Amino acid sequence: MTGKTAPAAKKPAPAAAKKKAAPAPKEGAAPKEEAAPKEEAAPKEEAAPKEEAAPAPAAATEEPPAPEHPPEQPPAPTDESAPIPTEAGAEATPAPAEDSTAAPAEPPAPEPEVEKPKEEPPSCPLSLAVEEVSENSFTLTWKAPEQMGRAGLDGYVVEICKDGSSDWKAVNQEPFLSTRCTVPDLSSGDKIHVRVVAVSASGTSAPATLEQPVLIREILQLPKIRMPRHLRETYIRRVGDAVNIMIPFQGKPQPEVSWSKGGQPLDSSHINIRTTARDTIFYIRQAQRTDSGKYELTVHINGAEDKATLDIQVVEPPGPPQNLKLVDVWGFNVALEWTPPADNGNAEIKGYRVQKSDKKSGKWFTVLERCTRTSCTISDLIIGNTYSFRVFSENICGLSDSAAVASGVAHIEKTKTTYQPEKIPQRDMMEPPKFTQPLTDRTTTRGYSTHLFCSVRGFPQPKIIWLKNQMEIREDPKYIALIDQGVCSLEIRKPGPFDGGVYTCKAVNPLGEASVDCKLDVKGES
Numbered sequence: 030m031t032g033k034t035a036p037a038a039k040k041p042a043p044a045a046a047k048k049k050a051a052p053a054p055k056e057g058a059a060p061k062e063e064a065a066p067k068e069e070a071a072p073k074e075e076a077a078p079k080e081e082a083a084p085a086p087a088a089a090t091e092e093p094p095a096p097e098h099p100p101e102q103p104p105a106p107t108d109e110s111a112p113i114p115t116e117a118g119a120e121a122t123p124a125p126a127e128d129s130t131a132a133p134a135e136p137p138a139p140e141p142e143v144e145k146p147k148e149e150p151p152s153c154p155l156s157l158a159v160e161e162v163s164e165n166s167f168t169l170t171w172k173a174p175e176q177m178g179r180a181g182l183d184g185y186v187v188e189i190c191k192d193g194s195s196d197w198k199a200v201n202q203e204p205f206l207s208t209r210c211t212v213p214d215l216s217s218g219d220k221i222h223v224r225v226v227a228v229s230a231s232g233t234s235a236p237a238t239l240e241q242p243v244l245i246r247e248i249l250q251l252p253k254i255r256m257p258r259h260l261r262e263t264y265i266r267r268v269g270d271a272v273n274i275m276i277p278f279q280g281k282p283q284p285e286v287s288w289s290k291g292g293q294p295l296d297s298s299h300i301n302i303r304t305t306a307r308d309t310i311f312y313i314r315q316a317q318r319t320d321s322g323k324y325e326l327t328v329h330i331n332g333a334e335d336k337a338t339l340d341i342q343v344v345e346p347p348g349p350p351q352n353l354k355l356v357d358v359w360g361f362n363v364a365l366e367w368t369p370p371a372d373n374g375n376a377e378i379k380g381y382r383v384q385k386s387d388k389k390s391g392k393w394f395t396v397l398e399r400c401t402r403t404s405c406t407i408s409d410l411i412i413g414n415t416y417s418f419r420v421f422s423e424n425i426c427g428l429s430d431s432a433a434v435a436s437g438v439a440h441i442e443k444t445k446t447t448y449q450p451e452k453i454p455q456r457d458m459m460e461p462p463k464f465t466q467p468l469t470d471r472t473t474t475r476g477y478s479t480h481l482f483c484s485v486r487g488f489p490q491p492k493i494i495w496l497k498n499q500m501e502i503r504e505d506p507k508y509i510a511l512i513d514q515g516v517c518s519l520e521i522r523k524p525g526p527f528d529g530g531v532y533t534c535k536a537v538n539p540l541g542e543a544s545v546d547c548k549l550d551v552k553g554e555s
Contacts (some may be wrong), residue, residue: 150232152176154185154208154225157237163281164247166213171225171237173208180230182206192220192242204228219245252280252328254337265376267426268345272313276326276337279307284330290322316343318375346429347422348372350381350403353433355418361411363439366404367420376424383407388415388438399423415440461541462487465515468534468547473524475553481519483534483545491536491543493517498530524551 152174161168169187184204189212190197200212215221221243224236255277266272278284286304288295288311295302300320301312313320324339348370356364369378380399385407386392396407410416416439419432466484473479485491495502495510502508502519507528509520517534529551535544 148178148180148231149176151178151182151227151229151234153235154227154237157223157225157239159239159243160209162243162245164217165215165245166211167215167221167243167245168209168211169223169225170209174227174234177227178229178231183228183230185210186226186228186233187212188224188226188236190222190224192222197224215245217245217247221245247282250279250281251333252278252284252330252335254278254326254328254335256337256339260339263340263342265342265344265425266316268318268343269315270343272311272316272320272341274311274339275308276311276339277308278328278335280328280330282330284328287327287329289325289327295324311339316341318343318345321375342375344376344424344426345374346426347374347376347378347424349429349431350420350422350433353418353420353435355435355437355439356404358439358441360444361409361441363407363410363416363418364404365407365418365420365435367433368403370422370429373422374424374426376426379423379425382421382423382428384419384421384432385410386417386419387411388417393419410439410441412441412443458488459540460486460488462491462536462538462543464534464536464543464545467545468532470548470550472550472552473521475525475551476523478520478522479524479549481521481532481534481547481549482516484516485534485536485543486515487536487538487540487543489538491538494535494537495519496533496535499533521549524549526551526553 154174155172157169157171159167160170171185173182182204184206185201185208186204187200187210188197189200200210210225212221212223222239223243224238226236227234257276260274260276264272264274278286283306286309288300288302288309299313301310301314303310303312309326311324321341321343324341326337326339328335350367350370353365353367356366358364365383367381380401381397381403382395383397383400383405384393384395386394397405407418417435418439419434421428421432423429462485464483464485466482468481468483471479471481485493493510493512495508502510507522509522511518511520517536519532519534521528529549531546531548533544533546535542
């Protein structure tokens, strides 16, 4: 009896082992396993004093494992492992049972899913290239990365490192959004490695680098004037307008720029020249006609030079025509003549505008626009009216400010005219019939209407007679004969095998007759 009760007293030890093993699994399963041993310990302590008198404590010792397992709700094999008295077995068997209960407790509290994944940093900048190199600096350009993240870019950071060194230095302390950067304060002859990274709130991108280091040295470039296309022709401005022209050029080192007109330097009090490293600006506040002419631009570097010519034409409206006079008046017509203006406004005369005014209304009406000659004839004047005339000259700026007015006036008088009808000689139009287009042989299909055509002329208009196999076709609904402007047609409606044969068209008038024949073949449907 005592041998059986002794193991019963030791069974709390596995419970203690469970308490020690409980903290190892997740916190959700620990409270359940701690509560189970406390309930088991109470009945075991009460059964211990009754073991001296009761002969059936064996049943009592076998019953305690039953309450150990219901809280855990394990499968049947756990009941068989519970009565093993060995301490090693008691400590080993609860651990797998706790693992089995802890596994289903994980889904309700997925801790890794609660935390949001971090945003990926932007991708590296694209198309990193060197735009320009000088003796102490160079300029980089690049394109924005394909992926910038939700928050967008904060900017870019440019880093440089001398060839043979691993010490990278940032050119800009704060990120900037420009995709162009000039790296200054470098020494001629240095080889510089470059990399550019994109920076955002989620991190820094992989660097974009150049395959080869940048060699800092002055690159010689011959001088070249890049004359804009609209300046390759004559540049025309009106008197009083501003002239503001920018002409770009290139060359390294910095070229020298000079302007001249007719081999003489420009008047700096009237013409302003401003030159930068890449272009020169020619400016006149108020252009005058004396500013017209050809200006020479020269760009030279150490004996090498390039020249360009700028042709400027300053124009204004022309003066009025001269010596306008009334040459002749006849019927409803007037002839005028004049000479070109003394001042053409420094531009070609495009034409003249001629106007008339009748004495009754006193209003001027334009008769001719852009008349290119210095004379004209004005027609369709009204009989009984008296007319005055004036002429404006016109160039690229427009009409002259004033007009030349004819000294005389034109009075359109009534004239007596006698109508004499033109005598037209009589011509004999009589002509016998003559076919200009004969009939042609035709082949048609049974059941499909067909037409026969020919053309005839003659005067008086001939009478048309159609015949089939030398028999005249009279009022037969199967045939429809028409003639229009000398074109004769015969429609044969839905011909049958018996409608084939020789058809004749005869034209008859008092002067004679003519005829043409054709053969019609009607085939059955295939």
